[in-house]
Amino acid sequence: MKLAVIEGDGVGREVIPAALQVLDCFDLPIEKIPLELGLGKWEKTGQAITDADIEILEDCDCILFGAVTTPADPNYKSVLLTIRRELDLYANIRPLKPIKGIKGATGNTDFDILVVRENTEGLYSSIEEVGENEAWSKRIITRRASERIAQVACEYAARRANHLTIVHKSNVIKADSLFLNTCRDVAHTHNVIHDAMLVDAMAYDMVRSPEKYDVVVAPNLYGDILSDLGGALVGSLGLLPSANIGEKQAFFEPVHGSAPDIAGRGVANPIAAVLSVAMLLDWLNRPEQARIVREAVETSVNENIKTADLGGNSTTAEVTEFLVYYVQSN
Amino acid sequence: MKLAVIEGDGVGREVIPAALQVLDCFDLPIEKIPLELGLGKWEKTGQAITDADIEILEDCDCILFGAVTTPADPNYKSVLLTIRRELDLYANIRPLKPIKGIKGATGNTDFDILVVRENTEGLYSSIEEVGENEAWSKRIITRRASERIAQVACEYAARRANHLTIVHKSNVIKADSLFLNTCRDVAHTHNVIHDAMLVDAMAYDMVRSPEKYDVVVAPNLYGDILSDLGGALVGSLGLLPSANIGEKQAFFEPVHGSAPDIAGRGVANPIAAVLSVAMLLDWLNRPEQARIVREAVETSVNENIKTADLGGNSTTAEVTEFLVYYVQSN
């Protein structure tokens, strides 16, 4: 099993080593392939990611990714989007689940949402033209992409509360009716109970009543917005892991960015990266080990071994040390 | 002064008469032109809005609108979008301000945001094609539309905290850099302090720290999503008024929809419609009367004369009666 390891920029260089320490507790047959991508590489070489990098990644089974800093330069090619597209990692899975002991912005800790975000099209098509006075982008919805993301969403739903919510805006954007109807058909075939929500109403209702939702499937940008919103409900973006899953490969990353403001000070919260390792373990079909990692995270919070963003005063190293200790003794 | 009055469907038929009762307290020289539009009209005539209706509206100075129900029928032409487009009501103004005595989803009541939503382009271009297996929509950003919405936003900012936040997603959608840069230039010219937020980060931060924002300018759909989200922070969509403003005309409407589930039972919350009348009064340059209407709303909540959505047990009629009483005695 080959795991590409991309720390990236900023806090990526702190949280990925932390997450690897946790992963290493299990002594799995994993060959790690370190890869430098992102702003650091761009500043040195003028490229943030090359074709050769993609080839290396194509040869790996999975990827653990920290975060990259995106400069304002229009020539900069987004590392994240390049990898998602080139490896056709079409399902972006983002669990929104409170961690015991941490209260989010609304105080509601009684929900467990899985955002299944379509990861290849919509407004992320990159088909666009930017002129001096006018710019347009082509937003694309296909039956094929809608079908396969709905399939993934339904498979998750079947293992959870069997309830799928389809997010759309077909009252304005007619293309969303293709997404909506395709998802409905797939849900019907899978015997998954389903309903639909307009994206604006969904933003409203997720804040008010997140407990009403189970699996939420959404076109690319809606999923992007709703999962960040979910970060506020869970308590911090520093807590959200994610997986980008394709036919054969998968890519795991914290939802948070490279946070240049706090990078290099040893205070970054490793939880999102560590929970991304838990998702990696699930993907490797090691649910028991994934469970222990999640339990370790919960216990660290309970024991008040927390970084500053959670109101604690532990360093990244201290939190990691505890997590490793917990995993090793369980 | 000619005011077109469109009750529309569902609770529109309850909250607009309520709002008019409040407006009538002031004995202004307003000629009311009632107009039936929406699902009701569509069921009777096969059209929800006609060219003749548009002509009537073009001849009015302003419009008070309730809500319409949009059927799933793809032939149905959205009344709201048709009016916004035909009258070129390019600025959708949505104040997100808590009402004293009402706590929103996060408990934070210490914010005062004005969402200024571009109302004519973006994903609302209606340039799209929906096929069996593929559908696309053209999302349009122009310098002209970005400029005029930024202008409006800056004028508001100058009368408020002089702080403008520009919402975009230019790290993925390059067209948003046209919106972003144009807004920046306008803010610079107007000496308005400004910053920028990615739309996903903005959804996150608005929930966590709404007090950080003053005027928020956004492309069409982002503004749609963020203002609904703001409804959860204020406490209920039943509290949010809005104005759609053009060169010469303006259109006032509650942000909420027609709520068919509670329509006809006399329990709809009239506050959003009444606060839309306050925005109308502001637009008519009657700030003192607008102030009294807002004070009436606040007092009704204080006196616990509230509809069920706010945890009260008053009817629409009872709330309205109080508001009229308050306005008349002040």
Ligand SMILES: CC(C)[C@H](C(=O)O)[C@@H](O)C(=O)O
């Ligand atoms: C950094 C950006 C390109 C990315 C996205 O928009 O997908 C991020 O917001 C995310 O959610 O992973």
Ligand SMILES: CC(C)[C@H](C(=O)O)[C@@H](O)C(=O)O
């Ligand atoms: C009903 C719908 C067309 C409308 C919109 O998307 O603009 C609504 O959500 C709004 O915010 O006024």
